[in-house]
Amino acid sequence: MKKLLTAAVLSAALATPALADTTKVGFIYIGPVGDFGWTAGHDRARQELQEHFGDAVETSIVENVDYGADAERVMTQMALSGTDMIFAASFGYGPDVNAVAGRFPDVAFQHATGYIQEHDNISLFDARFYEGRAVLGHIAGKMTETNTIGYIASYPIPAVVSGINSAYLHAKAVNPDVNFRIIWTYSWFDPALEADAAETLIEQGADVIMQHTDSTAAVRVAEDAGVMAFGQASDMTEFGPNAHLSAIVDRWAPYYISRVQALKDGTWEAQNSWMGFAEGIIEMAPWNDRIPAELQEEADGLIAAISAEEYHPFTGPINRQDGTAWLADGEVADDGALATMDFFVEGITAEFPN
Known part of the structure; x- marks a missing residue:
């Protein structure tokens, strides 16, 4: 693993963000936001992210996206539309994330529960x-x-x-x-x-x-x-x-906020993060x-x-x-x-x- 995210880093990231140009962040979900389970948890975090940054961040979502061609199409459209960071919130998106990330090296990709990391613009994150x-x-x-x-x-x-x-x-x-x-x-x-x-x-x-x-x-x-x-x-x-x-x-918001803040600060880099009770994830x-x-x-x-x-x-x-x-x-x-x-x-x- 390249770098593990610590509780201290997460805590620091929750400080009030500095004013910056609007950062576009996209989310791709395997299920509906109304599943009251996994996808709902990720979208709760997206909403907390949006509330934390206000107008400094613009978020978008696409739900019920199958693995494979559909996922590649959605992420490609996001990248072409100027999205700065893409969160792919399901294990099976691994090959799709890597395929698209290779074509858009200036976009930061975040893959939940993944293990495939073929490019320097992909971070992996998971919960224990x-x-x-x-x-x-x-x-x-x-x-x-x-x-x-x-x-x-x-x-x-x-x-x-x-x-x-x-x-x-x-x-x-x-x-x-x-x-x-x-x-x-x-x-x-x-x-x-x-x-x-x-x-x-x-x-x-x-x-x-x-x-x-x-x-x-x-x-x-x-x-x-x-x-x-x-x-x-x-x-x-x-x-x-x-x-x-x-x-x-699942409480993904601290991690989401820390990663977007790093992107806005110009310090974002690929890392692997596996977090649990200690980090509050x-x-x-x-x-x-x-x-x-x-x-x-x-x-x-x-x-x-x-x-x-x-x-x-x-x-x-x-x-x-x-x-x-x-x-x-x-x-x-x-x-x-x-x-x-x-x-x-x-x-x-x-x-x-x-």
Whole structure:
């Protein structure tokens, strides 16, 4: 990685910006801004960015953009129209960002959750979602009465896989009898498919539903079925006041603001940033009152320990699913291993997808 963004840099960037010519910033989204999940979180950050800079920044968005030709077309049009910085807010835009960035070296590209960086005008940024999944797993392991937790997963990419593994490890640590059932949707946003997955998991005995998909469908199904659920990327309490225990809430605004400020100052350069609790990029939605006070305190303590780097969610001993050793006792996974994770940990019985 070229350079990691620190909490201090993020904090400094939130100072009142100096007056400058209007900077045009474009955003390309995989889903609708009204998904109440991933895309909604990014657009909240865009609105905070706009409010922070006022007339010194002009933002634009294009939502529901598929990977491939559509993404290239949209980003090319943005670049040709004089856009100074483009945020591509989905993992699958990697090849498209790199194709367009090569043709427009004077445009600054920011790719969320990406890993392909072929040009000097591309920055990659991501959140340590596995930190939040550890907290959710801890709560789920103690709250489940059936010992079965359902997990609706999108694509088998490292960010999703590490989240499943983190949640499982921390649920298992507090409940040795826990079992994870996993359904892959191969989609980020498909309310009907997510609802079907939630219903299937509940039929299989799950009384807690987790998701790494973006709609509120699973929370709604959980509410109707009288089981518990965690939202995704945003606080989804209003869609399941009884079911919704909490959620990882994405807070991209500090990063967005810092990057645009750097561009306006003439100091922007390509960098890789992987941020979590410590930088305030992720936080937990308010705890549901049905979570016992003692368990809420445990969750808060886990967040504090992770934030202070006193504890890492992937600390050995941890084996791979086939029983082979991965991390020795006390060994901590490095970022490279987490960024390329392509296996389940020992204890998860689901078959790893192709």
